[in-house]
Amino acid sequence: MAPDYTLDRNDELLIAVSLFEYxxxxxxxxxxxxxxxxxxxxxxxxxxxxxxxxAVLELE
Known part of the structure; x- marks a missing residue:
């Protein structure tokens, strides 16, 4: 089982950018x-x- 973890804004933006690239x-x-x-x-x-x-620019 994965440890408890709350996604923060940067985590969510990183996921969004990864989905964009995919x-x-x-x-x-x-x-x-x-x-x-x-x-x-x-x-x-x-x-x-x-x-x-x-979102991409926010991560740079």
Missing amino acids: SREWEIAEPWNAERAWFLCRVICERHGLSPSE
Whole structure:
């Protein structure tokens, strides 16, 4: 069982950016998963009032 851990803002943005990258990288080979990753990326970003592009910049 995984230890208890609460995700902070940077954790969530890192996840969003990873989902963004996955959605672009696998768009052709895994279109359903890529679409789902893009959707989840947008959901996380919207929770923080950011676009996916802004999320990338927040991590740099």
